[in-house]
């Protein structure tokens with residue numbers, strides 16, 4: 001595995017959809033090794049911020065620097081190859097591929113073997129396949145899916161898919177992981193398991209940002225919380241600080257308090 | 263798990279041996295020259311269908327214009343052979359030109375056009391090509407086509423030609439199965455599964471889509487080359503809209519994204535219409551009914567049926583591991 005920590009610097013990141021400003025001038029820094037929560041009411045722009053950072057929708061204005069490289073406007077696969085990898089709010093595992101294959105897909109940018117290697121089963125091919133299979137098995141074990149290695153992702157339960165989604169992102173050897181509501185739609189037991197998984201990954205050295213609606217879950221999980229409201233970053237601090245912040249309380253009470261998922 | 267994997271091996275080997283035996287005996291056992299002709303056409307069609315299997319089945323991209331790539335292969339060979347180039351040169355040309363034509367098409371279209379919008383895009387290309395074939399009379403012979411395309415020296419007889427086609431199909435099948443069971447194959451299938459997620463994992467989706475289309479063009483081109491020499495005569499009508507739809511049907515009846523389905527679909531959809539010929543005016547009705555019932559009862563196609571046959575006795579859900587194939591799937595099962 002590559003070294004996992006890297007710093008992400010956002011400088012005035014803004015994302016417009018036509019007349020709608022989904023992300024409004026967000027400036028902050030997330031350092032290597034941190035575990036950060038990102039919260040905000042429905043429609044606050046959390047997913048949009050991830051989309052802007054990972055290149056799905058290049059920012060309308062502002063700058064994103066990751067690991068010392070200006071990644072603003074880069075295509076998503078290049079950003080991922082730099083080590084900024086995300087998961088998705090709506091489950092996006094590859095349904096017709098097995099769990100093992102889903103994780104193998106995550107190794108793409110870390111492997112090199114090409115058409116010639118594939119046709120003639122060169123040493124490179126064999127070595128990479130062996131390494132990838134070993135690493136994939138470890139990752140499946142980490143996300144609790146080792147016994148489902150050869151099950152199609154489409155046949156997994158919802159909670160299992162959510163974990164596979166994370167496992168696949170972990171396979172991409174990220175220097176920073178952006179998780180979009182990994183616990184949404186899970187039952188209390190699964191939520192607990194997921195929180196444990198996130199903590200384990202954090203202890204393993206992964207830098208992570210986690211979007212989550214459930215205040216209770218996030219408060220017990222992270223050391224730092226960013227709060228978005230209407231695209232703007234309205235608070236940044238420890239869970240305690242944020243919980244007692246006037247603006248945060250208004251944002252949540254002024255509208256529906258968020259529940260899991262949408 | 264070990265046990266069922268072990269049980270699968272002899273069954274699979276037995277089946278392969280049986281099919282090899284049938285393939286070798288077939289040209290000598292065919293009731294008459296006509297049936298051999300039908301089977302040869304089935305083998306030739308297997309190549310463009312394999313191309314579709316790669317592009318549509320594995321990479322998940324729609325094309326309704328693959329007959330155009332097939333046509334480019336056929337005309338390349340036809341033109342070169344008529345000018346006296348050796349078969350091997352014409353054959354290579356029929357691989358290279360469609361490869362680059364498909365690549366150019368992919369580079370132009372696949373960056374922004376997605377999903378069902380690929381249907382009008384690929385349809386437009388096939389119209390464009392048809393217009394070229396019809397109007398570049400000096401080069402292509404126009405609507406009346408090219409006559410007198412020779413067969414290669416050692417393959418003039420039908421039986422010999424059958425083995426030539428079989429060899430080409432096997433080579434392409436071998437190469438494609440190795441490619442699918444590799445990093446590129448995983449990338450193709452990831453794109454089919456969810457292209458945005460694939461992109462965010464670091465897969466250059468655009469590049470791999472173009473690559474899939476280019477390889478698909480190569481397969482079609484080889485099929486076209488074999489067809490031109492086999493028929494001795496080609497014209498734009500050979501590569502009509504109906505041909506495009508037939509190729510799609512072969513691909514789907516065989517089972518999208520199933521390489522065994524490709525040859526099964528191509529053979530069956532050549533053989534069945536001939537069997538139904540006796541029913542005269544009912545032929546098309548029966549043919550249509552057959553297509554519909556295959557789709558209703560075996561949405562995974564004939565290839566899916568074969569997989570089921572090979573995997574009986576194992577959990578229904580574990581079958582997919584085989585797509586990763588070989589040692590990987592073996593390890594996955596025994597782990």
Ligand SMILES: Nc1ncnc2c1ncn2[C@@H]1O[C@H](COP(=O)(O)OP(=O)(O)OP(=O)(O)O)[C@@H](O)[C@H]1O
Pocket residue numbers: 017020021022040041042043044045046047048049089261262
């Ligand atoms: N592709 C898009 N085109 C137009 N508007 C969009 C698009 N994506 C998001 N939006 C809008 O941007 C705003 C922020 O949406 P976003 O999905 O980022 O919110 P969120 O904080 O992730 O909400 P939730 O908690 O419900 O997931 C919303 O008003 C949404 O309608």
Ligand SMILES: [Mg+2]
Pocket residue numbers: 046047048089
């Ligand atoms: Mg969201």
